[in-house]
Amino acid sequence: MLQADLDYDSMQACFDTLKRSRGVDVVRIALPEPATHQGLIDTYEAALKVNPKIRLILLTHLSHRTGLVIPVKEIVAMARARGVDAIVDAAHSWGQLDFRPADLDADFIGFNLHKWWGAPLGVGVIYIRQARLDLIDPDSANSPPFAASSYSRVHIGTVDFAARLRHLRDLWAEELRDVKGLEILTPADPRLHGGITSFRLARRTSVQDNMAVAKRLLDEHRIFTVHRDGPASGACVRGTPALFNSAADDDALVKAIRSILP
Known part of the structure; x- marks a missing residue:
């Protein structure tokens, strides 16, 4: 050599x-x-x-x-x-x-x-x-x-963080994308999103509306999300997976969001 x-x-x-x-x-x-x-x-x-x-x-x-x-x-x-x-x-x-x-x-x-x-x-x-x-x-x-x-x-060991976060995001966001009365703001195109995705209930565009949604998810389902304002289309609620989250956590989020739909 x-x-x-x-x-x-x-x-x-x-x-x-x-x-x-x-x-x-x-x-x-x-x-x-x-x-x-x-x-x-x-x-x-x-x-x-x-x-x-x-x-x-x-x-x-x-x-x-x-x-x-x-x-x-x-x-x-x-x-x-x-x-x-x-x-x-x-x-x-x-x-x-x-x-x-x-x-x-x-x-x-x-x-x-x-x-x-x-x-x-x-x-x-x-x-x-x-x-x-x-x-x-x-x-x-x-x-x-x-x-x-x-x-x-090579021995990979720790998983690809980015791929894991995107996978967790898809489990809930794409499951709910076509649900009536719900708006998923981030596109399904994988080129146009990472792990973060926001949503809002249809026509609930005020900061107060979305603060209330985030509060219900936390108080009733122990799921932590945050409201966000700024988009011209109105305020929204942001869901962000963490590395410690599991598919079961995504299932719980899907059920929780469905339960608060009008």
Whole structure:
């Protein structure tokens, strides 16, 4: 396996772990200073010529050490022609550079989303070309049968918060959308909503009306909602699921709203 001096420490540590656990040889090179586009390609090619047993290289698209951007697509093509796979670390480039994953033409790419996309810590994306999936072992924390996708190659653990909130929202909002006497204000089109959705009883557009609805839901059903004013069409009541809510909670909300319809 081949790594460079500008690769990320944790990625280098992964290679070193494989050396200890599987006995693989790890070759480390220094990238040229000053660097040129062709000079970088030549450096990796020279390392492969000197070490013909190498079958995997690590490529850091944009180095966190110096900011150097390497010509990943060209190096991947050169390595592939020699029967060598490449793992691309795009942690810093995804969000700093204008590119699409397909532009790299790599089989294995890791993206970090908390660096330059502003996502929560620990959020990232792994890309594995479908035709190469069998080369990556299923995550040891997962149980068979293993899906024919990258999901089986990583252990997801905590669910996708956004997807969970949207699911909970749909359970009550779409169930009530066509109920007579009720207005669901947020569209059903998934492109046009998140987890929050507001509603009002037909023709009950005053702040007082909607405060009263929210109060009834709390007092009679122990369901907490909030009234909101501001829309030109009138005030409304906002229902917002939390991560600890369940499908049963949505069922209770549906029944409660039905019970207060005029």
